Amino acid sequence: GAVVSQHPSWVICKSGTSVKIECRSLDFQATTMFWYRQFPKQSLMLMATSNEGSKATYEQGVEKDKFLINHASLTLSTLTVTSAHPEDSSFYICSARPTSGDQETQYFGPGTRLLVL
Amino acid sequence: EDQVTQSPEALRLQEGESSSLNCSYTVSGLRGLFWYRQDPGKGPEFLFTLYSAGEEKEKERLKATLTKKESFLHITAPKPEDSATYLCAVPYGGTSYGKLTFGQGTILTVHP
Numbered sequence: 001g002a003v004v005s006q007h008p009s010w011v012i013c014k015s016g017t018s019v020k021i022e023c024r025s026l027d028f029q030a031t032t033m034f035w036y037r038q039f040p041k042q043s044l045m046l047m048a049t050s051n052e053g054s055k056a057t058y059e060q061g062v063e064k065d066k067f068l069i070n071h072a073s074l075t076l077s078t079l080t081v082t083s084a085h086p087e088d089s090s091f092y093i094c095s096a097r098p099t100s101g102d103q104e105t106q107y108f109g110p111g112t113r114l115l116v117l
Numbered sequence: 118e119d120q121v122t123q124s125p126e127a128l129r130l131q132e133g134e135s136s137s138l139n140c141s142y143t144v145s146g147l148r149g150l151f152w153y154r155q156d157p158g159k160g161p162e163f164l165f166t167l168y169s170a171g172e173e174k175e176k177e178r179l180k181a182t183l184t185k186k187e188s189f190l191h192i193t194a195p196k197p198e199d200s201a202t203y204l205c206a207v208p209y210g211g212t213s214y215g216k217l218t219f220g221q222g223t224i225l226t227v228h229p
Contacts, residue, residue, distance in 0.1 A: 002163070032215055043204065043219045044161070093160045097215055104149045104168075104208070106217060108160035 001027050004096050006109035013084055014117055021079045021112045023094030029074035030096035034106065035067070038091045050077040074099065084116045120144075121207055123220035130195055130227050138190040138223045140205035150188050151217065152181050153204045161204055164190075195227045 003026040013019050023033055031052050036044040048058045048069055056069035066088075068080040077096075081088055091113050095106040122141045130136055142150065149168050153161035165174045167183040174181050178199065180191040190203055202224050206217040 004160075006160075034215065034217075043221050044217075046216055049216060091158075095160075102166065104215075105151060105163060105166045106215070107163055108153070111158070111160040113158070 002098070002105075002107040003027055004094065004107050004109040006092075006094055006112050008112060009110060010113040010115075012115045012117065015085050016083055019081045019084055019114060021081075021092055021094075021114075023077045023079070023096070023109055025075045025096040025098075025107070028096070028101075029099040030077075031074060031099050032097045033071060033077040034095045034097075035069065035077075035079050036093045036095065038093060038111075044093060081114065084114070086116045089114055089116045121205060121218050121220040123203075123205060123223050125223060126221065127224040128226070130192075130225070132196055132227055132229050133194045135191070135193045135195070137192070138203055138225070139187060140190070140220055141187040142205075142207050143186075144207050144218075148208050150183055151206045152188070152190055153206065155202045155204055155222070157202075164203075192225070195225075197227045197229050200225055200227045 005024045007022045033050040035047045037047050038044050046059050047062045048056045050056045050069045050071040052071045058064045071077040091111050093111040095108045097106050120143045124139045151166050152164040155161045165181040170185045172183050178193050182189045202222040204222045206219045209216040
C-alpha cells in the first residue's frame with residue numbers, strides 16, 4: 001500500500017517551453033501533497049505544499065508563477081514548470097500524506113528528472 | 118532554528134558488519150521523526166516513523182530507535198542490497214504541518 005506515482009519519469013525539453021509533471025496517489029487519498037527538488041548529491045528541498053481545492057503555498061525563494069501547482073482531486077497534483085530554462089534542470093519529487101490512517105507520514109513518488117536544453 | 122544533522126556522511130561496511138547511523142535533531146515539540154531510504158535516481162522509500170522517546174521499530178535488518186535528541190538506524194548483518202542513502206526528516210517546528218526538514222543523508226555502501 002501507500003504507492004505514489006509520477007509521470008513522466010524523465011523529460012527533455014527546449015528552453016522556453018513548459019513541462020507538466022503529474023503526481024498520483026494510487027491506493028489512498030491525499031488532501032495534501034508536496035513538491036520537492038533535489039540537486040545532485042544534495043538532500044531534498046521543499047518547493048511547495050499542494051492542498052486539494054485550494055491554492056498551493058510556496059517556500060521562500062520559489063517563484064509561484066514559474067512553478068504552477070494544481071491539486072484538482074484527492075489523488076492528483078500537477079506541477080507545471082513554465083518557460084523552463086537550463087537552471088530548472090533537476091530531479092523533481094512529489095510526496096503525499098494520507099487523509100486517513102497515519103496522517104503524519106509522507107510517501108514519495110519515484111521522481112521526475114527534467115533536463116532543459 | 119530547527120536542524121537535522123546526520124552522521125556519518127558516508128559509511129563503508131563489509132557484508133555482515135553491523136553498524137549504526139545517527140540523526141540528531143533540534144526541534145521544539147517533536148511530532149514524528151521519519152527514516153527513508155533513497156536509491157540513486159529514485160524517490161525516497163519510507164522505512165519508519167517514530168513518535169516518542171524510547172520507541173523502537175524494526176524491519177528486516179534495520180532497527181530504528183529514538184531518544185529526546187537523536188535517532189539511530191541500526192543495521193544488523195548488512196547485505197550489498199542495503200547500499201543506499203538513508204535520510205531522516207522531522208516536521209517543521211516539530212509540529213504537524215506536514216513540511217519536512219531533511220538531513221543531508223548518510224551514504225551507505227556495503228561491500229560483498
